[in-house]
Amino acid sequence: MASDVDSSESIHPGDPSALPFDPPGNVRMTAELRFKHTDDRRPIVNQYLRGHRVGKGQHGEVWVCWDLSDERRELAIKAVKRNNPRAEKMNLLRRRNLPTSPHTPLTEKLGSAEHKIRKEIAIMKKCRHGHIVRLLEVIDDKLNDRIYMVMEYLAGGEIKWRNEQGEPVLTVDQCRRICRDVILGLEYLHYQGIIHRDIKPANLLWTADRQMVKISDFGVSHFSYAQRLAAANGQVAPDNRNDPILLDDSDLSKRAGTPPFLAPEVIAEYNSTDPSPSISTLATNSTILSSKSAAQIHSSSTIHVSASRRPPITKAIDIWALGVTLYCLLFGRIPFKAADSSEYVLYNIICNQDWEPDATMGYDRIPTGGRHPKSKNTEGAIVMNFLDKLLQKDVTKRMALDEAKRYPWILRDIAQPQEWLRETSPSRHDMVMVSESETRTAMTSVRFSWGWHKRLTNRISSLFRNVRPLRPTAPGYDDDDNFGVRSTPTAIAIERHKSASARMAIGPDVRNKGKRRAAARPAILRDESTSTNVGRRRSKSIERWARSAAKNTPHDPNVARPMTGRRGSETLLLPESQAGSSQPQSRPSSRGRETPTLAGSQHHNRFSLSSMKYWRPHSHKPASQASSPLDTSSATSYSHGVEKKAGPSSPDILVRRSDEVLRHHGREPLPNSHDDEGLLTAARRASSWGEPINYIEDVTSLNSGDHDGLDDDAMFLGAGGVCNDPSTLVSNLPLGLANHAPEVISNLPLALRHPQPERLLIGSAIPSVPDPASGDPGHRPPQMRSATTSPSPLAQVAYESDLGHSDDGGGEEEPEEYDDDLDDDFSFFRNTHAERQAESEAFRANLSQMYDNEDEDSDEESIPIEVKRRRPSVSVTAASPPPPSDFSDDGPLR
Numbered sequence: 001m002a003s004d005v006d007s008s009e010s011i012h013p014g015d016p017s018a019l020p021f022d023p024p025g026n027v028r029m030t031a032e033l034r035f036k037h038t039d040d041r042r043p044i045v046n047q048y049l050r051g052h053r054v055g056k057g058q059h060g061e062v063w064v065c066w067d068l069s070d071e072r073r074e075l076a077i078k079a080v081k082r083n084n085p086r087a088e089k090m091n092l093l094r095r096r097n098l099p100t101s102p103h104t105p106l107t108e109k110l111g112s113a114e115h116k117i118r119k120e121i122a123i124m125k126k127c128r129h130g131h132i133v134r135l136l137e138v139i140d141d142k143l144n145d146r147i148y149m150v151m152e153y154l155a156g157g158e159i160k161w162r163n164e165q166g167e168p169v170l171t172v173d174q175c176r177r178i179c180r181d182v183i184l185g186l187e188y189l190h191y192q193g194i195i196h197r198d199i200k201p202a203n204l205l206w207t208a209d210r211q212m213v214k215i216s217d218f219g220v221s222h223f224s225y226a227q228r229l230a231a232a233n234g235q236v237a238p239d240n241r242n243d244p245i246l247l248d249d250s251d252l253s254k255r256a257g258t259p260p261f262l263a264p265e266v267i268a269e270y271n272s273t274d275p276s277p278s279i280s281t282l283a284t285n286s287t288i289l290s291s292k293s294a295a296q297i298h299s300s301s302t303i304h305v306s307a308s309r310r311p312p313i314t315k316a317i318d319i320w321a322l323g324v325t326l327y328c329l330l331f332g333r334i335p336f337k338a339a340d341s342s343e344y345v346l347y348n349i350i351c352n353q354d355w356e357p358d359a360t361m362g363y364d365r366i367p368t369g370g371r372h373p374k375s376k377n378t379e380g381a382i383v384m385n386f387l388d389k390l391l392q393k394d395v396t397k398r399m400a401l402d403e404a405k406r407y408p409w410i411l412r413d414i415a416q417p418q419e420w421l422r423e424t425s426p427s428r429h430d431m432v433m434v435s436e437s438e439t440r441t442a443m444t445s446v447r448f449s450w451g452w453h454k455r456l457t458n459r460i461s462s463l464f465r466n467v468r469p470l471r472p473t474a475p476g477y478d479d480d481d482n483f484g485v486r487s488t489p490t491a492i493a494i495e496r497h498k499s500a501s502a503r504m505a506i507g508p509d510v511r512n513k514g515k516r517r518a519a520a521r522p523a524i525l526r527d528e529s530t531s532t533n534v535g536r537r538r539s540k541s542i543e544r545w546a547r548s549a550a551k552n553t554p555h556d557p558n559v560a561r562p563m564t565g566r567r568g569s570e571t572l573l574l575p576e577s578q579a580g581s582s583q584p585q586s587r588p589s590s591r592g593r594e595t596p597t598l599a600g601s602q603h604h605n606r607f608s609l610s611s612m613k614y615w616r617p618h619s620h621k622p623a624s625q626a627s628s629p630l631d632t633s634s635a636t637s638y639s640h641g642v643e644k645k646a647g648p649s650s651p652d653i654l655v656r657r658s659d660e661v662l663r664h665h666g667r668e669p670l671p672n673s674h675d676d677e678g679l680l681t682a683a684r685r686a687s688s689w690g691e692p693i694n695y696i697e698d699v700t701s702l703n704s705g706d707h708d709g710l711d712d713d714a715m716f717l718g719a720g721g722v723c724n725d726p727s728t729l730v731s732n733l734p735l736g737l738a739n740h741a742p743e744v745i746s747n748l749p750l751a752l753r754h755p756q757p758e759r760l761l762i763g764s765a766i767p768s769v770p771d772p773a774s775g776d777p778g779h780r781p782p783q784m785r786s787a788t789t790s791p792s793p794l795a796q797v798a799y800e801s802d803l804g805h806s807d808d809g810g811g812e813e814e815p816e817e818y819d820d821d822l823d824d825d826f827s828f829f830r831n832t833h834a835e836r837q838a839e840s841e842a843f844r845a846n847l848s849q850m851y852d853n854e855d856e857d858s859d860e861e862s863i864p865i866e867v868k869r870r871r872p873s874v875s876v877t878a879a880s881p882p883p884p885s886d887f888s889d890d891g892p893l894r
């Protein structure tokens with residue numbers, strides 16, 4: 001078994017005690033953020049001197065930093081916005097969670113970004129294992145709209161697993177070691193009751209010496225108390241039975257993760273042999289199982305599961321994802337891929353088609369012997385058999401982690417396997433205990449600091465977001481049942497309420513940039529409907545939505561209910577005296593269903609942002625000065641230096657909002673334009689899955705929300721791939737910049753370098769270093785190593801700072817400011833008409849998917865369907881420059 005044991009690897013790779021990084025103590029929770037600069041303008045966040053940015057994901061940016069209070073230990077600090085409207089909007093459109101839960105969980109109502117951070121922190125806080133990225137401190141200052149997570153720094157970066165030709169760059173040996181590390185990490189997570197749900201190469205980070213891989217990104221991970229109990233034979237203290245974040249099992253029914261890595265049971269309804277009604281509705285012009293012949297379909301591995309009988313979603317989904325990951329590492333490509341990049345086709349392939357190996361595997365091109373090798377004892381046959389067990393479509397036949405850990409190939413280079421198995425047993429670790437209070441403190445309410453100098457004054461769309469149609473109060477109707485508020489801790493609802501109020505009161509807010517953009521574009525409207533009608537809404541066409549919305553008057557004072565106007569869990573509270581002044585008995589219904597209504601009332605939609613598409617702001621006034629509904633809407637107790645005004649009666653408020661704003665800006669709505677029609681036709685077509693989408697096959701999670709439209713280069717780079725041909729990237733540059741050398745491009749004004757994906761440049765001047773992980777001087781190096789200084793091949797990708805700062809940590813921005821936000825905020829006003837038109841056309845051309853949102857009835861007014869090129873998740877793993885030696889940090893930070 002151990003004939004080819006490499007003595008250099010005869011270690012106990014999974015033994016946490018052998019780890020160089022294992023600081024004692026629990027995760028620190030810090031409630032105050034202090035921000036200052038060094039003399040040379042290097043930012044300091046509390047005691048952390050911030051260095052260059054090492055990565056950027058959908059929700060946050062990651063920098064290297066040095067802990068000034070701990071001998072300048074090198075760490076990573078991740079800044080995550082609590083509120084990410086762009087990501088949330090895309091998530092909203094994409095969230096087709098199957099099956100629909102009648103009880104929409106509170107956690108979803110908190111918004112995906114917030115939800116993601118809370119879960120990520122709550123889970124990471126207690127994970128302490130050699131193959132899990134360690135969280136050390138959370139800086140959660142309520143006055144800052146970002147949360148800072150201080151983690152151990154994995155200098156090796158993401159695993160790079162293929163070159164630009166799509167060939168594997170890791171040896172089979174390396175693949176095995178990575179796989180073993182992930183098995184150990186997963187074993188620990190599963191033992192703790194945590195399902196990662198997004199295992200893929202991009203979420204596996206190398207240590208600096210590339211001797212070890214750690215699992216990162218717990219944004220969609222799931223904690224199951226039942227699983228934890230089972231793992232501990234019921235001996236676990238019931239510390240978090242009531243934790244709404246960690247115990248929300250309905251989360252598991254949601255399709256989170258990265259499409260090519262999703263297990264068949266997660267997408268069981270996409271089995272074409274037994275399509276669920278939802279599929280037949282959606283897939284009106286999709287080709288099912290288009291690309292492969294029937295002979296290629298391995299019947300024994302085809303599952304026949306209808307949506308109604310979908311297998312339970314368990315930790316086995318991580319094992320499947322591990323199998324897909326191992327396949328990627330071995331062959332430099334993903335095992336399941338749809339020819340037309342359609343998710344629908346992809347899911348059918350995952351459910352119904354078998355995987356096929358290449359003739360050889362790994363960088364060292366070891367023969368595989370095919371899918372079913374004749375000789376069973378070859379290396380290829382052993383690995384193929386291992387893959388076969390991991391990639392079992394039938395979850396009951398899939399290999400368990402414990403089995404995988406003991407598989408001979410995994411144990412191959414372990415000197416004393418039995419001892420290693422004993423030492424790495426998860427039962428040797430303490431059980432994770434995450435209390436409810438800890439989860440809550442992981443993320444608290446947002447309070448906004450004043451930043452007028454940075455913020456534009458367009459608050460109209462956020463205002464309308466808070467204008468709600470009538471909420472039902474018909475007898476027997478329990479609002480909470482539909483919104484999952486019943487189980488909501490009061491504090492959370494209040495926090496959100498405050499947050500909404502704050503936004504209304506304060507006025508300009510960069511967070512609503514997306515909605516301001518929506519006002520300038522044709523928008524596809526979503527009608528307001530109730531959660532009890534979620535099932536029906538699924539079949540409702542987008543076109544009907546928009547028409548209905550356009551016809552309806554903004555708000556009827558007879559219908560408007562002053563008590564609660566809600567968006568998600570945000571609640572517009574009005575004084576009790578006003579709330580009691582009306583007794584609404586009706587419930588708005590976009591379908592005109594019979595619902596008890598007040599005389600003369602009709603169903604209503606929120607004010608249509610699309611009707612304001614030709615509206616342009618004339619002036620920017622602080623909310624407190626504007627003669628807009630901003631003046632009157634806030635009757636909450638939220639106080640942030642803004643003088644509260646007593647509002648008029650609630651119906652007045654609601655009916656006045658849209659009218660006043662339009663009048664104030666001298667514009668009339670233009671409903672029902674032909675633009676809407678064309679757009680809707682495209683949207684409807686797209687919603688039927690007929691439009692192929694360019695999902696990012698291996699880098700972007702569903703939870704990231706916008707993996708559509710990424711160009712191949714960005715996808716490739718984000719996947720941990722490499723590219724040594726600058727023309728490949730430069731070819732993507734806009735405005736004819738492709739002919740310019742990268743250095744010329746880097747000097748262009750920021751405006752010319754936007755949007756983000758075009759700012760990827762090649763650091764061609766970076767010298768190379770050998771790969772310490774390979775350990776073989778004669779080893780054929782991957783192509784890109786000639787251009788990298790980093791242990792990671794990703795070193796040659798440089799990502800420019802948004803504000804043109806160098807990546808040396810000398811950024812001057814304050815943490816409160818999200819650079820791209822600012823850019824977005826100004827872009828609307830900066831763009832010429834022609835640009836806007838071009839943008840609109842590009843938008844239509846790219847329009848690929850529209851999801852009817854079956855699990856929300858609460859939020860979002862007009863949702864423009866916008867598919868943007870995604871800013872890729874790029875890692876820059878060049879060796880970190882040391883902290884400045886001449887820097888002297890003064891007193892308070894010590």
Ligand SMILES: Nc1ncnc2c1ncn2[C@@H]1O[C@H](COP(=O)(O)OP(=O)(O)OP(=O)(O)O)[C@@H](O)[C@H]1O
Pocket residue numbers: 054055056057058059060061062076078133151152153154155157158202205216217219701703704873874875876
């Ligand atoms: N501890 C770390 N050490 C080194 N690099 C890191 C670390 N954490 C994250 N990174 C890098 O930063 C990038 C972005 O981090 P991360 O994936 O956590 O952000 P995110 O916003 O959650 O991403 P997404 O939601 O898009 O998956 C990662 O791809 C990784 O390369």
